[in-house]
Amino acid sequence: MRIQVAIIGAGPAGLLLGRLLEKAGIETIILERRSQDHVLGRIRAGVLEQGTVELLDKAGVAERLHAEGLIHDGVEFCFDGDRHRFNFRELIGRTVTVYGQTEVTRDLMHARDASGSKTIYEADNVTLHDFDGDTPRVRYVKGGVEHELTCDFIAGCDGYHGVSRASVPEEAIRTFERVYPFGWLGILADTPPVGEELIYAHHERGFALCSMRSPTRSRYYIQVPAGEKVDEWSDDRFWDELRRRVDAETAGTLITGPSIEKSIALLRSFVAEPLRFGRLFLAGDAAHIVPPTGAKGLNLAASDVGALAEALIEFYRERSTAGIDGYSSRVLARIWKAERFSWWMTSILHTFPDTDAFGRRIQRAEFDYLRTSPAAARSLAENYTGLPF
Ligand code: FAS
Ligand code: PHB
Helix, strand or coil, X not given: CEEEEEEEXXXXXXXXXXXXXXXXCCCEEEECCCCHHHHHHCCCCCEEEXXXXXXXXXXXXXXXXXXXXXXXXXXXXEECCEEEEEEHHHHHCCCEEECCHHHHHHHHHHHHHXXXXXXXXXXXXXXXXXXXXXXXXXXXXXXXXXXXXXXXXXXXXXXXXXXXXXXXXXXXXXXXXXXXXXXXXXXXXXXXXXXXXXXXXXXCCCCEEEEEEECCEEEEEEEEECCCCHHHCCHHHHHHHHHHHCCHHHHHHCCCCCEEEEEEEEEEEEEEECCEECCEEECHHHCEECCHHHCCHHXXXXXXXXXXXXXXXXXXXXXXXXXXXXXXXXXXXXXXXHHHHHHHHHHHXXXXXXXXXXXXXXXXXXXXXXXXXXXXXXXXXXXXXXXXX
């Protein structure tokens, strides 16, 4: 079978790229290792930058997002019980939208199913071939039958553990990584959120985040040591620990309930360079990972594929390679700024085993500087709501 662009992975990056290309008349096929239900069952990101919302609008999949998404003008920081609200709309005239990644994925899947573009779920043993030449190939097994695609381009949107980055010769790629000595234990509950907006809490016992998915569904996280097992955390133990890490008012108004999802995600910062290898391009978590503290993971995936779609459309429409030749350096410039912000948010809000008394004072000084300096607050606001695509 011959196709213009083969996309590996039906997460938000692969699905959004497929949608943007399809709207430009470019044929794609998506190969996804897991089932559609499994992909939809993952509970991940919750906050969309304004640029991501605009890109989903451009993709024609934002109707439900506008109907159900919650526009937030700001977030709160709580530092050892002291709270401060950062009003992004006042500071820089931008906002964020709370709308779960699961819903973004669902909207993109529905649009793709309706368009008739092909997605092969439960595609096993995907392998990439000849992407350093002009006619790359992708092989996969479906229902025990081997298949081969020839294509013009391959988009590796298969996440951190995917096959695409792993297919690049070691000498052709360089990686940068920082693994944090903790993870986030997240809980989803059908309870009303404790606050109108997100609350990021720093406490000597560890970080906590009060988030949400809707006015009736809450999402909470607490920092736990790396290696912690989710089975060691009953719901009650989680709620008690969350209460200890937020201010008294928040603890007092927290409405708890049974968890409908509970999982631990380890935190790492990771970037691969470059992100183009002949006819293979990497985008989303296949290219980079950020600690979720800055709510950048899903949003970076969106900005990557926005740039990649532009480059591929330019190639097909104008037979120009300027976009695809510039893809890697263009997206890496924005990726590293988001990596910096995510690392910085993680550094000031979490407790680290090797942080001494001086280090804790510096974390407090960061908070005091943010809440007393309009310039510092504007910097936080422009990074959190998303730097320009
Ligand atoms: P994804 O990993 O979402 O999708 C890749 C897809 O490729 C998957 O469906 C996978 O099954 C498929 N695949 C993998 N290998 C394959 C192969 N060999 N063949 C075919 N298909 C293959 N970001 C935030 O902003 N906030 C958060 O709170 C947050 N929480 C997270 C929690 C967890 C546990 C994880 C892992 C990530 C979290 N993230 C969060 C980041 C997350 O939202 C990602 O940034 C986002 O899913 C990136 O989307 P994709 O690049 O599409 O990668
Ligand atoms: C979430 O709601 O899942 C969420 C929100 C903000 C973050 C991370 C996760 O920084």
